[in-house]
Amino acid sequence: MAKSIAQEFVKGLWDEVPPFRLVLGLCPTLAVTKTVENGIGMGMATTFVLVCSNILISALRKVIPSKVRIAAFIIVIATFVTVVELLMQAFVYPLFLKLGIFIPLIVVNCILLGRAEAFASKNAIMPSLADGMGIGIGYTIALASLGAVRELFGAGTLTIWEKSIPIMGAAFEPFKFMVEAPGAFICLGLMLCFMNIVGKK
Amino acid sequence: MREMIKMVIVLTVLSSFSGGLLAALRDGTQARIENQQLEFVKGPAIRKILEGASNNPVADRFKIMDGEVERSFFVGVVDGKASRIAFESFGKGGFGGDVGLMVGVNLDDDKLVGLGVTTHSETPGMGSKAKDDPGFGAQFVGLSTEKPIQVSKDGGQISAISGATITSRAVCSGATEAIRIYQKLKPQLMDKVKAFK
DSSP, X not given: OOOOHHHHHHHTTTTTOIIIIIOOOHHHHHHHTTSHHHHHHHHHHXXXXXXXXXXXXXXXXXXXXXXXXXXXXXXXXXXXXHHHHHHHHHHOHHHHHHHGGGTGXXXXXXXXXXXXXXXXXXXXXXXXXXXXXXXXXXXXXXXXXXHHHHHHHHTSEXXXXXXXXXXXXXXXOOOGGGGSHHHHHHHHHHHHHHHHHHHHO | OHHHHHHHHHHHHHHHHHHHHHHHHHHHHHHHHHHHIIXXXXXXXXXXXTXXXXXXXXXXXXXXXXXXXXXXXXXXXXXXXXXXXXXEEEEEEETTEEEEEEEEEETTTTEEEEEEEOOOOOOTTTTTHHHHOHHHHHTTTTOBSSSOOOBGGGTSSBOOOTTXXXXXXXXXXXXXXXXHHHHHHHHHHHHHHHTTO
């Protein structure tokens, strides 16, 4: 555990970006990235849950008996997911409607349980916080960039804060395949490929 | 044995803490969530359908029991007379689940005055046009409540959105369902609406 807190944070932004490097959390990655806005919203909700659950699990790591640790982690994660769900309904209702079922499904996102099990349950609070922030922000950026590519080609716009900004001009014929599920797979594959090419150099 | 007791205690404390937190948060946000739901999901559709109403339809609402189900009705006062009514219905079999509709009916001549999609999970840019393209909803205005509504492919009156026949069908089935609700509850509606005159 020679890594500094800053290193724990930075690793989530490139070396261990969940969808591209760890290939975790793909269900929401493929399903909600139809627009940039959805990607950012989903990423931020996940980041909040990840940071809170990492902190709490790290704080409780000596109290939780190892035989029931998974159950305890799930309780903690599910609680924070419900908190996010209620807060989103109360304050950013339109976004909640778009993300729909994928907000409650954050509970079963492998990234959360993965970080809790692999990191927070073995490390002190500060590194766990940094780890949660790094992975969460990396996830948000990954979802936003995937959303941007898909929306740009699939609809010719970029949506930020409820406003669709046309980028491609009137002559552009939207490539609707990109906003459909197969488009998500292909787009994700190409981005994985891109990450690997850049990483090798 | 000691470990066992510890496991039970830890899980119990954790669960009760989580339950308490969530209950408190739910109490705190419940009123706001209800307002947001009316405002964002149904508000715009209701106001558009009851255009020209001199009252606030979201505030002037009442409920009628339809068998087991409780339905909300929004009243629009036009020219000093409560003659328009808007209510919700669901179109089954959309591409991404049920399509929520708000349907307006003119109580004087039994004709539709408007239809708007409130909630849906249709494909953006295709099925979502049912909500975003005003031309689609406009086709329903003035239709009679005497016969079911269908897309032209099925021999009906509505031209489907190109590339989104399934969504268009779901909207039509929702409109037909709305007509059925209207016909069934009309006597009670007339009674209730009298209070607004």
